[in-house]
Amino acid sequence: xxxxxxxxxxxxxxxxxxxxxxxxxxxxxxxxxxxxxxxxxxxxxxxxxxxxxxxxxxxxxxxxxxx
Numbered sequence: 858x859x860x861x862x863x864x865x866x867x868x869x870x871x872x873x874x875x876x877x878x879x880x881x882x883x884x885x886x887x888x889x890x891x892x893x894x895x896x897x898x899x900x901x902x903x904x905x906x907x908x909x910x911x912x913x914x915x916x917x918x919x920x921x922x923x924x
Contacts, residue, residue, distance in 0.1 A: 863880075863884065866914055866917065867880075869917060870913050870914065870917050871913075872910065872913065873909075875906055876906050876909060876910050876913075878896055879892060879896070879903060879906050879907065879910065880910060882895065883907060883910075889903045889904055889907070
């Protein structure tokens with residue numbers, strides 16, 4: 858996504874604090890293993906949070922598209 862789209866997502870979507878820690882790292886292209894190590898969580902936890910972030914973005918886009 859473009860920077861302006863990310864700014865919109867961050868302003869409009871209710872991300873959890875844990876998700877907000879992951880977003881900038883994913884945007885920089887970090888691997889899940891590296892994110893897990895940086896945040897002291899398992900790779901599986903990172904994968905679940907990325908899935909949650911993706912689902913929230915998809916739902917937001919779909920709800921915006923319907924308007």
